[in-house]
Structures are given as C-alpha cells and as structure tokens.
Amino acid sequence: MTLEDRSLGVVGIVDAVTRRLRARILAGEIAGHTALTEAKVSELFGVARPSAKAAIEQLVASGLLVRTAHRSARVVAIDPEMVRDVYRTRTRLESAALRELAAVRTVPAGASDANAEMLRMPAGPSPETVDPDLRFHTALIDGIASERTSRMYRSVLDEVRLCMAQVQGRRLLDAEVIAGQHAEILDAVAIGDGDRAAELLAAHLRSAEERLVEAVGE
The missing domain is CATH 1.20.120.530 (GntR ligand-binding domain-like)
Known part of the structure; x- marks a missing residue:
C-alpha cells in the first residue's frame, strides 16, 4: 500500500515521505552525490510528484540535500x-x-x-x-x-x-x-x-x- 492510499492528507503525506527519505539518507542507504528527482522519489514511495517535490524541498531546507540552478537535488556529500x-x-x-x-x-x-x-x-x-x-x-x-x-x-x-x-x-x-x-x-x-x-x-x-x-x- 502506498502512502497516498492511507488518507493522510497532503501535509501528512509530505511529512511521511520527508521522514522516510531523511531516515534512509541518515542511515547511509542513499549515498552522497545521489540525485533525487521528483520522479525517483515519487516512484520510491508511491506518491504523487507534487508530494515528492515538497518532501525534497524540505530536505534541501534542512541541509541534507543540495540543489544548484537547473539541477536535480542531490544528497550532500561530506568532505x-x-x-x-x-x-x-x-x-x-x-x-x-x-x-x-x-x-x-x-x-x-x-x-x-x-x-x-x-x-x-x-x-x-x-x-x-x-x-x-x-x-x-x-x-x-x-x-x-x-x-x-x-x-x-x-x-x-x-x-x-x-x-x-x-x-x-x-x-x-x-x-x-x-x-x-x-x-x-x-x-x-x-x-x-x-x-x-x-x-x-x-x-x-x-x-x-x-x-x-x-x-x-x-
């Protein structure tokens, strides 16, 4: 069952995707430099692209993802x-x-x-x-x-x-x-x-x- 099927509401879905994606990044399951497109996150969690986009933007704001002009968001690679x-x-x-x-x-x-x-x-x-x-x-x-x-x-x-x-x-x-x-x-x-x-x-x-x-x- 996808997140969309659980009647969480748009905000609830975005928060749930954000938590899951954050957990996978912090667990090292998604490597540094990995590109996370709206399509990829949408498919990964079974949600609509607008929800995937909002989750990505939350993680960009928190510093776990970075986005440069006209490029997909990527997992921050530490140095x-x-x-x-x-x-x-x-x-x-x-x-x-x-x-x-x-x-x-x-x-x-x-x-x-x-x-x-x-x-x-x-x-x-x-x-x-x-x-x-x-x-x-x-x-x-x-x-x-x-x-x-x-x-x-x-x-x-x-x-x-x-x-x-x-x-x-x-x-x-x-x-x-x-x-x-x-x-x-x-x-x-x-x-x-x-x-x-x-x-x-x-x-x-x-x-x-x-x-x-x-x-x-x-």
Whole structure:
C-alpha cells in the first residue's frame, strides 16, 4: 500500500515521505552525490510528484540535500571542510550550554541516563553507541531550556548523523571510553566549573572530528 492510499492528507503525506527519505539518507542507504528527482522519489514511495517535490524541498531546507540552478537535488556529500565546520559549530553551542548549566550546577537527567545506557553496552566499538551519544549531547542543550537553541542544535545534528552515515561508522571509540569522557564533563558541571567542562567537551569533540576527517580521507 502506498502512502497516498492511507488518507493522510497532503501535509501528512509530505511529512511521511520527508521522514522516510531523511531516515534512509541518515542511515547511509542513499549515498552522497545521489540525485533525487521528483520522479525517483515519487516512484520510491508511491506518491504523487507534487508530494515528492515538497518532501525534497524540505530536505534541501534542512541541509541534507543540495540543489544548484537547473539541477536535480542531490544528497550532500561530506568532505573534511564540512566535518570541521559541523563539529566546531557543535562545540560553540554545547560549550555555551555547559557554562550555563555549571553556573547553577545542574546536570540534565537526560544526559546522565544516556551515559548510563552507554556504560551498559558490550565492550568494543559499535555503531550502537551513536544514538545514546547524540542523546547525551542533545540533553546538554535541552538542559538550558531554550527552544530556539534546541532547534538550532537539532539542525546541526542531522549533519552530524550524515557525516557518521557516510563513513559507515568507522573510527568509533569503545562505548566505555566515550562514557568516561562524558562523565568527566558532567562532573565538572556538577561542581560549577564551566570552563573545565567546556575544555573537556572541546577535546572530546575535536577527537571525534579528527577521526571523521581521517575516515573521509580514506
């Protein structure tokens, strides 16, 4: 049964196609540089071309697809420059959030829960660490209770996931190592040392940035 057959309404159909297409891109099922025409998306999901076009435009707006003049939209292909910009943007946003949290010595429960989940994982690098890792960092941003900052951060996270998807999870660290670095950051927040928390975060993200840049180069 196609999406059109489910009586979702035009907006519901577009949103459903957008979610499915986004999920396939972020899972690495659709490679970088892949052209996504209205006809291709229409056939892929069994929807009318206007719905396919609207879904494509939503993903262009979110940064997962790129369109140049008179050309089909294509999946963004990551390169070292993009990786560095994405991670430095993360560092700026998260460092500011950590300083605010440390000023009131507040450790977000969501960050602690995500880190505890990582500690329960089996030893060794695994793509399964990606989701709790990103939930940890998202919880830091959400902890300052700024709707706009959270919205900005989530737009960056799509590009982070895209980077990870296109290198197929290479260069991942052991879950225990990541969780240990996270714990140090939270400890600094808990004692009110915002500068220390920001320094630890910068080192943590810089390490991830370098591993991704190396993987892209391969």
